[in-house]
Amino acid sequence: MTLQLQHVTKKYKDFTAVDNLNFNIEKGEIFGLIGQNGAGKTTTFRMILDLQETTEGTITWDGKPVNAINRDVLGYLPEERGIFPTMKVEDQLYFFGELRGMKKAELKRDIDFWISRFELEEKRKDKAETLSKGNQQKVQLIASFIHKPQFLILDEPFSGLDPVNKDLLKDAILLLKEQGTTILFSSHQMDNVEELCDHLCLLKRGVSLFSGSLLDLKKQYGKTKLAVRTDWSTTQLLTLEGVKDVRVEKEQTVLTLKDESFAQSIFQQLSNGEYIEKFSLDYLSLDEIFKDKVGGSIVEV
């Protein structure tokens, strides 16, 4: 057991930002905190980092309250990108590393490694403000874990990155995991969460809707997403038993079933004993589950 949140609550004068939050993060796993803007993700991170006090509840790391641990075991990438605008990229990394108690000599190897891995070699001596937004983000990301923290918090690490850089970041996160780093990250891009997370917590307005493994969450809904290619019209499909909803997409029609047990009878009716081009039953995507859980479309607050 490494990080444990028990009954964590954060109340302000006129509203509750986080309400009775409970979850555990095991050592070496990647944990996703998912929620809309204003769901309480950043507040939760700040409480874990002891930047804000909890109103109620306890947060412990290895059994010790987080405000009593050595802060250098933690790493944090804030949601708002922040680096020193006029400091050179390399100096910046040395500065943050040293601030976390590392020696210059120890840092050199890691800084060289990450700079080349994130393709920042040419920008090494440039001032941070002259870099593109994506590159600034990569610099800040390196700064957040250059001291090899045991526990790393990444607040919306993917926002603003192009697909190539997103892959670089994903690889880096997986490499850190391999090295034994426990990672907690937030995102509202569900595909990233699905790819990386072992466990997750769904937050809505400070309340946890689900906390556990991704597979468990999907199993809760069952295999109710059925993609088919057929000549049947929408009205005809809706008359089939167990079909809750029909959505026509470009190359396929997607049915939402009441339960996965209806799939077999639907298959028989659609194929009628003959060849069928597409019939694919699957779990809902995290995106769909999320929308269902938080209630309809995602509202940007």
Place this chain on the structure above:
Amino acid sequence: MRSLRIRLVAALSKFNLLMKQLYRSKLKSKSFVLMTCLYILAMSVAIFWSDIKELFTGNDQAKQIAIVNETTADLSGLFVSNDDMKFLQNENNLSKLEKKVKDEKLDAIVKITDQNGQLHAEIATYTPLKLNDQTTISSLLQYAGQHYAVQKLSLTSEQAAQIMSAKTIISNKNLNEESSGGKSEEEKQSGLWVSYAVGILIYFFISTFLSMITTEIASEKGSRAMEMLLVSVKPATHFKAKIAGVLLLALTQMGIIAVVFLVYAKFVKNGVIWDAATSIVKELSLGYVIYAILFLLLTIVLYLIVGALFGSLVSKVEEAGQVLMPAMMITLIGFYVMLSGIGNPDTLIIKIFSYIPFTSGMVMPMRIGATDIGGMVPLLSLGILVATIIVAYLFSLSFYKRSVLTYSTGGVIQKIKTVLKVTT
């Protein structure tokens, strides 16, 4: 116990790292270098003023002024030619002289006549005289008028000389045996001027370093580097490191100025400045110098604390001016109160402001130097200043933790309200 020590050492090294980073980056910053150069330039101008004046006015030819004395009295000894003015007293032909003035070979004619026993002078010019020259001639003529009046009384030359050089000699006697003797007017005058210089110095230092610390913290907050920093260091450590770093910069600047001053004083003009400075310090007593330095340093510390707190309130560096304004106003008030003391350092307003912690640094040195006050008064004022610093420090430390990560819009009051709302 051991882990506590390790943590203390770690906190100290983080403090050092933050302080050094601030110190190094600001030391190389344009504003710091420029400001230091400006101080040195101002000092150089002050020290070499006479040479510089020479450079600008030295080329001016002496004004040619003819004196036509139509009275019986001999006033020729009063008009002595110098570099600025040359008096011609042996030509009495007015029309000749007037032609010379029109030809611009002569600058002015002063015709002195007797009117009902009083001296009357008429200054004839083609191009009007400069104010400076006018004043010089006027005062010479006033003196001549007195001289003339004395001569009319038909006194002996000794008697006349006695009247003309009459002066009252004033000495002070203190009947209060408990306090030391009052200051002479001379002591007060030099105290006044030195205090004026100290006050200006404090004012400039406060303005420079107050805005430096506020913008430094505001820019870290605005660039969002603050969150990255505060994950690794405690807000209190950050707060202290910023104050220490800027204070160190202020001391560095003072050090540079002091060294340049010493070099000037010792090696320029055969050390006359050094002699003058030591005689001023002697006149003012060592106590004054110590008080002035203490007030200077403590006032800067107080303003740094306030500046750091204000910097933590704003959301971005562009808003720094908004919070700096009230603090700047207070320094300005102190500065003007001090200026008002140049004319009369004994007013009630000066007494009041010499106790207010934010202005006492500028006003109190003037009271110590230029008025007769007991030993308790400056001590009391210094005590109030120290107490205010301690209170401000403790308050800021706890408030800083809450404000430094709170981003809000609106005015200063609104920002404080937001901080209180979201952190309690």
